[in-house]
Amino acid sequence: MPFPTHRPRRLRGDARLRALVRETTLSPGDLIAPLFIREGAGVRNEISSMPGQYHLSPDTLVEEGKALHDAGVAGVILFGLPDKKDSKAGGAYAEAGIVQKGLRALAKNVPGLLRMADVCLCEYMDHGHCGILQEKGRGGEPEVLNDASLPLLAKTAVSLARAGADVVAPSDMMDGRVEAIRNGLDDAGLDQTPILSYAAKYASAFYGPFRDAAGSAPQMGDRRGYQMDPANGDEAIAECDLDVEEGADMLMVKPALPYLDIVRRVKDEFGLPLGAYHVSGEYAMIVAAAERGWLDRERTVLESLVSIRRAGADFILTYFAREAAGYLSK
Numbered sequence: 001m002p003f004p005t006h007r008p009r010r011l012r013g014d015a016r017l018r019a020l021v022r023e024t025t026l027s028p029g030d031l032i033a034p035l036f037i038r039e040g041a042g043v044r045n046e047i048s049s050m051p052g053q054y055h056l057s058p059d060t061l062v063e064e065g066k067a068l069h070d071a072g073v074a075g076v077i078l079f080g081l082p083d084k085k086d087s088k089a090g091g092a093y094a095e096a097g098i099v100q101k102g103l104r105a106l107a108k109n110v111p112g113l114l115r116m117a118d119v120c121l122c123e124y125m126d127h128g129h130c131g132i133l134q135e136k137g138r139g140g141e142p143e144v145l146n147d148a149s150l151p152l153l154a155k156t157a158v159s160l161a162r163a164g165a166d167v168v169a170p171s172d173m174m175d176g177r178v179e180a181i182r183n184g185l186d187d188a189g190l191d192q193t194p195i196l197s198y199a200a201k202y203a204s205a206f207y208g209p210f211r212d213a214a215g216s217a218p219q220m221g222d223r224r225g226y227q228m229d230p231a232n233g234d235e236a237i238a239e240c241d242l243d244v245e246e247g248a249d250m251l252m253v254k255p256a257l258p259y260l261d262i263v264r265r266v267k268d269e270f271g272l273p274l275g276a277y278h279v280s281g282e283y284a285m286i287v288a289a290a291e292r293g294w295l296d297r298e299r300t301v302l303e304s305l306v307s308i309r310r311a312g313a314d315f316i317l318t319y320f321a322r323e324a325a326g327y328l329s330k
């Protein structure tokens, strides 16, 4: 029996009832803050394409980590800006690598904060690609060599776990990398280190501000030879399937808001914890529109994050982590 028997508004007029029937929760403990770390001391340089986000040195990283932990944010994921880049991504797996330093500093000073480490080579390669590059590959285009890149990714994951990463998160999109990393970790006695796989990672324009922030834009070509085509949905399921078989403990979809259908499909299909990465471009859009007075920043941030949770994400990697934690504790 429709109206007037049914009046959905009956449950909307009273804040106490709205709270009672709210289906989705959002709390600081659902959030992971991506942070950028470089060498030095006392560094806190604002990233121009991402106002409110900073390049940090190990000491200021610890300060930021403490503030995040105090705000109830679940953890961080670290990205490194090495002093030197080369053609073998040496900085990614160096004992004294910048992310390794950051992990050790956080483990020592803010042990309660979960430490994730992004596993990728692009920030450490002079050409900015996510693996070993052959300048003239298929069709005369630069090509990232899949199998040759796997040992470097495994080595990087082991190095990061040894330095204190609680979770390693491969974002390179090479085929077979989860298996290579799992084997590498197990052989190193790190069988308890979980892998959060960026399983469905799209070749997205929304990574633009990040590439400025991390200095990881490809010097030639683009990432469409390894990241997914935004037009594909079934392929995301196939990618997740492979990663689950190879030993992924958690899955991720990236970016988040333009891919909420994928978040939902992956959540329904796989019984694994799911993360979604609310990426740099999604951050920059809200910040820019709010600066112009076109959007209400607080409401837009919270609506975006609760929508990602509603779509099926268990946790969200977002540059708004600290800010949102502040709103949520009000």
Ligand code: PBG
Pocket (backbone or CB within 6 Å): 118, 120, 122, 130, 171, 172, 206, 207, 208, 209, 210, 211, 216, 223, 278, 279, 280, 281
């Ligand atoms: C590394 C990596 C990227 C991001 C996370 N890990 C960049 C890329 O693939 O080009 C993007 C994150 C963001 O935009 O916030 N491969």
